[in-house]
Amino acid sequence: MNIKKILAGSVLVMAMTACNLVQLPPTSSPVTSTISPSPSIIPATISPALTTANTPLAPPLNMPTVSSPALIHIAFLDANNGWGVDSNGSGYIVRTMDGGTTWQNATPVGLTGIGLSTTFDVLDVNTVWVLIPNADFFTGTLYRTSDGGLTWTSFSVPFGGDNLQFLDTNTGRVMANLGAGAGSQAVEIFQTSDGGATWLSVYNNDPTRPDSSNTLPLSGIKNGMTFLDGNSGWVTGTRPVDGEVYVFVTHDGGVSWEQQAIPLPAGFDSYLYMPQPPVLFRSDGFLPLGIFMNNSTDFTFYTSHDGGNSWSGDPTNTNMLIKQGPYSFADSLHGWSWDGGTTLYTSTDGAQTWSTTTTNIDLSGRIKQLVFVPGTGGQYIGWTLTGLDDAGHSQLYKTTDNGGTWNPLVP
Numbered sequence: 001m002n003i004k005k006i007l008a009g010s011v012l013v014m015a016m017t018a019c020n021l022v023q024l025p026p027t028s029s030p031v032t033s034t035i036s037p038s039p040s041i042i043p044a045t046i047s048p049a050l051t052t053a054n055t056p057l058a059p060p061l062n063m064p065t066v067s068s069p070a071l072i073h074i075a076f077l078d079a080n081n082g083w084g085v086d087s088n089g090s091g092y093i094v095r096t097m098d099g100g101t102t103w104q105n106a107t108p109v110g111l112t113g114i115g116l117s118t119t120f121d122v123l124d125v126n127t128v129w130v131l132i133p134n135a136d137f138f139t140g141t142l143y144r145t146s147d148g149g150l151t152w153t154s155f156s157v158p159f160g161g162d163n164l165q166f167l168d169t170n171t172g173r174v175m176a177n178l179g180a181g182a183g184s185q186a187v188e189i190f191q192t193s194d195g196g197a198t199w200l201s202v203y204n205n206d207p208t209r210p211d212s213s214n215t216l217p218l219s220g221i222k223n224g225m226t227f228l229d230g231n232s233g234w235v236t237g238t239r240p241v242d243g244e245v246y247v248f249v250t251h252d253g254g255v256s257w258e259q260q261a262i263p264l265p266a267g268f269d270s271y272l273y274m275p276q277p278p279v280l281f282r283s284d285g286f287l288p289l290g291i292f293m294n295n296s297t298d299f300t301f302y303t304s305h306d307g308g309n310s311w312s313g314d315p316t317n318t319n320m321l322i323k324q325g326p327y328s329f330a331d332s333l334h335g336w337s338w339d340g341g342t343t344l345y346t347s348t349d350g351a352q353t354w355s356t357t358t359t360n361i362d363l364s365g366r367i368k369q370l371v372f373v374p375g376t377g378g379q380y381i382g383w384t385l386t387g388l389d390d391a392g393h394s395q396l397y398k399t400t401d402n403g404g405t406w407n408p409l410v411p
Contacts, residue, residue: 066104066105068410069410070394072084074100082099082383083096083106083120091118092106106148114130117161119164127166133160142196158199159190176188183221185218185237189201189203203216203256205217228285232251232307234277234278238274246273246275247275262289271291274292276288278308289313298321299323299337300320300351301335320354322337325340325370334374337370340366341362357402367385369384369385370385372403381400395411396410
């Protein structure tokens with residue numbers, strides 16, 4: 001629920017969308033071993049009433065409200081229900097049931113150390129995982145709630161963070177960073193089939209280990225991972241090779257990988273590219289692609305209608321090019337991208353064309369995250385979050401008119 005790699009002085013914000021599909025099949029020849037910690041049940045700081053999507057409820061009387069949260073990550077499921085990470089003090093896990101106007105404390109009792117390195121993944125209004133790295137950043141503790149924060153279960157895990165994705169209540173994966181340097185990065189991919197209680201390492205490319213593989217190469221800085229189902233997944237990143245789009249795909253649950261061909265038009269083999277993990281809506285998907293050319297950074301979205309088996313796009317089509325910025329897709333047709341200035345890009349045809357909207361605020365240089373979800377009556381509801389300022393504060397804004405007018409929720 002984490003962006004972070006830099007090329008040519010530009011940073012692209014990573015967006016990952018999980019789809020609730022099938023469970024993991026058994027993998028062939030898995031490597032290393034499982035870790036089976038004894039879970040501990042932790043009561044939440046609060047006792048929230050359970051909610052369902054699109055059902056606004058008044059906060060329970062015994063749910064403390066967190067005033068002026070310093071939000072650093074947000075995730076919204078619908079117009080009302082969302083979760084966030086608050087960096088105030090020793091940190092909080094917070095949730096909202098009124099679209100972000102108020103935030104309640106759902107932190108497990110005794111949990112501290114919540115901050116920028118915290119990773120979280122939200123499956124539905126009641127099911128959330130929070131990953132807190134240990135001091136070594138290579139191990140950590142995973143917290144899971146299945147009742148909206150009423151209780152939490154914790155597990156010691158053999159990884160500390162980075163990319164966390166659950167497809168359903170049982171099936172999840174993590175791509176853990178094992179260290180980077182000189183344009184290379186070692187990673188390890190873990191999978192769980194029991195909601196996070198036990199994890200199996202299915203892949204690593206650490207050349208110092210006898211069980212390593214190079215199908216997902218050590219070279220290249222990885223910026224994200226997305227799985228569509230128990231078999232098919234993608235890892236994206238970049239390395240300074242002209243004309244290369246660093247996209248690797250697996251069809252065996254992550255045990256082996258191959259580079260996926262992304263077609264480029266004639267004359268575009270002299271540019272550098274930075275793809276981001278695909279955003280998937282079952283068979284339909286978007287592959288965000290940053291293009292570094294002519295001293296500028298352009299942004300386009302390749303599309304797929306066969307579950308990511310093939311991707312098509314046309315960087316020469318100016319209708320499909322926009323300026324770099326955080327992006328969000330609410331469904332397979334409606335998307336937004338915004339660099340924080342006064343121009344917001346909107347697509348209603350699956351990233352084939354983009355229109356511009358003049359916004360009422362300018363967040364240039366401060367915008368961190370952009371989230372849109374379907375509302376009612378054909379409207380879409382959006383939120384944008386700024387990074388922390390020098391005083392440790394962030395700002396949260398909301399729009400109910402598809403992005404033209406933004407109103408402050410956390411000033």
